[in-house]
Amino acid sequence: MKPSDPLSLPESLLLRLQDSKHVLVLTGAGMSAESGIATFRDAQTGLWARFRPEELATPQAFAAHPARVWSWYEERRHTVREAEPHAGHVALVEMEKMVPRLSIVTQNVDALHQRSGSGSVIELHGNIMRSICHLTSRPIDEEWLENSPDCPPRSPWARDGLARPDVVWFGESLPAEAMNSAMNAAVNCDFCFSIGTTSLVQPAASLPLLAVENGAILIEINPQETPLSLHANHCLRTSASEALTALLHQWKTRVQDHKPGAG
Ligand code: OAD
Numbered sequence: 001m002k003p004s005d006p007l008s009l010p011e012s013l014l015l016r017l018q019d020s021k022h023v024l025v026l027t028g029a030g031m032s033a034e035s036g037i038a039t040f041r042d043a044q045t046g047l048w049a050r051f052r053p054e055e056l057a058t059p060q061a062f063a064a065h066p067a068r069v070w071s072w073y074e075e076r077r078h079t080v081r082e083a084e085p086h087a088g089h090v091a092l093v094e095m096e097k098m099v100p101r102l103s104i105v106t107q108n109v110d111a112l113h114q115r116s117g118s119g120s121v122i123e124l125h126g127n128i129m130r131s132i133c134h135l136t137s138r139p140i141d142e143e144w145l146e147n148s149p150d151c152p153p154r155s156p157w158a159r160d161g162l163a164r165p166d167v168v169w170f171g172e173s174l175p176a177e178a179m180n181s182a183m184n185a186a187v188n189c190d191f192c193f194s195i196g197t198t199s200l201v202q203p204a205a206s207l208p209l210l211a212v213e214n215g216a217i218l219i220e221i222n223p224q225e226t227p228l229s230l231h232a233n234h235c236l237r238t239s240a241s242e243a244l245t246a247l248l249h250q251w252k253t254r255v256q257d258h259k260p261g262a263g
Helices: 011-018 029-033 059-064 066-082 087-096 112-116 142-146 176-188 204-213 240-257
Strands: 022-027 101-106 121-123 126-133 163-167 191-195 217-221 234-236
Touching: 011 217, 011 240, 022 176, 022 204, 029 240, 059 066, 066 126, 066 163, 087 101, 087 112, 087 240, 101 176, 121 176, 176 204, 191 204, 191 240, 204 217, 217 240
Parallel strands: 022 101, 022 191, 101 121, 191 217, 217 234
Antiparallel strands: 126 163
């Protein structure tokens, strides 16, 4: 392999991947970019380049301007409904079949991993397609929302309650069960991928470091350098779909070439 080849894993790391018992994959907004869902921090196209987070993605913003916040999420839900998983999502589904265990921990709220068929997905920041009562956090079903004339719809669970998206806003805690499962996976995995995240938002950003501290190999897939790059055993500097399809091909080819009796 040429050192500058952005698409191949060095043979020694491929071997470690092939022998891995538990692969952890942490994904961020860059994983969904090729499905047409905007990232948060990319300079021209990122959501936070066009909107101020504190005006839309905080409990304070929702309390002050519930209709504005709900409408913004309606727009994003529309984009997510139209989006399709890409070849990188599909490659992860294939990789899950090649190791005893593969856990995906995602910061994305679009459920594209689940839609593509990945089995073990931990949602750290919630799911934009689900709604909850803003006072009781009880789930509100789609049919109720569709039949509501209000923006945002009123909650069926509390007199002054409103429907809000089941996502984590700035200043809110992550769902405890998801965070515990994610930390468990980080401690127990032996191979970790960090894909399409700036690695700036905690606590998600610390998961790959926890994996490394516990002896895992770390590969970063991101066209850009991030604060995590320094800690990675190898960086694939290309898009998620390109890197993952190339990696799957490299992996399958190696397995094929090393089958007993394969020349
Ligand atoms: P960001 O928008 O901060 O970062 C997106 C990353 O994806 C950048 O590092 C890009 O270089 C990279 N990227 C862009 N296109 C890519 C592609 N095709 N393939 C691979 N990588 C690509 O998104 P996150 O790091 O996920 O939180 O942001 C973390 C959290 O900050 C989000 O979950 C959200 C936000 O505030 C909440 O809403 C709670």
